Amino acid sequence: MDFALKTALSLDLPARLDPGVERGLASRFGHCLAGIDEAGRGPWAGPVACAAVILDYDDLPQGLGDSKTLSAATRERLYEEILGRAHVGVAFAAPATIDRLNIRAATLAAMSKAAAALDMAPAACLIDGRDVPPGLPCPGQSAIKGDGRLLCIAAASIVAKVTRDRLMARMGRVWPAYGFAGHKGYGTAAHATGLSEYGPCPLHRRSFRPVAAVSKRDGSR
Incomplete structure (x- = not known):
């Protein structure tokens, strides 16, 4: 049986961002609940960036939301606040890996690597989209449009987006x-x-x- 199937969660997830509900979810996992998201599946060039974030629900950055709905300036501010207040792991799927595996498989592999890169071992992961990546270090559950429903995924979407945007700006000079x-x-x-x-x-x-x-x-x- 696939590892992702063996470790699937079945949580009742909120339909919209709700810090109180999410704090309750996190408490069930010893406050080691990680949100995972990616940026850059659609471009013709560059890597996919994936981020995993474990939030401190007693010290949340103000204005967390889906990175796609935020201005660039707000994303940059929140990025710095998230890095200063949360546990963050980041991983990439390089263009050569995308070409070798396909975009879906390469993205899922990078998501698992981002979770493994956290300096605090997650007890559970919530992943934006339809898939639970194989190889996660803990049980996971997917959440369609999760970046608009869960703060931990919204935070991961911001970290992934800003990380990738900064990298592509540097690549523009190369x-x-x-x-x-x-x-x-x-x-x-x-x-x-x-x-x-x-x-x-x-x-x-x-x-x-x-x-x-x-x-x-x-x-x-």
Whole structure:
């Protein structure tokens, strides 16, 4: 039997962010409840970043929410507060790993690595999406749209997003022709223009159709 199936949880999770309800959930696991989320499954280039966060419900950053609904400035502020107040683990799925495994498998593997990277062993994990990653160090449960329902997942979404955005900005200085600092590897018109003109760089996911098409056209340069 798959490890994820053997360690599946069956918790009654809240439909919206509720610190009181979540504090009660965390208390059932000795306050070692980790939220896990990712950023960057869709881009043509760059890694997927995954984060695991164990919050202190007596010292929550104000304004936690789904990273997609927050301004960049708010995400940056919350990122620093989360790192200062919570236990955080981060892991990446590199483009080569994504190409070798596929995006789903590579993301799930990185989620498990993020949980293992925590400096406090989690007793349970709540994971954004439909899947419980195999290889978690503890029981887990998936939560569809979990970043809008659970503070620990919302915190993980912020850490993953800011971590990846900062990395892609640095990569933009390494490969300036593609404009990574602006679009973070997503499929924008500017990215398509750079990809068409210069072909893929080592940061591109060659298994993704737009990149594969250019590679085929140019003889896999």
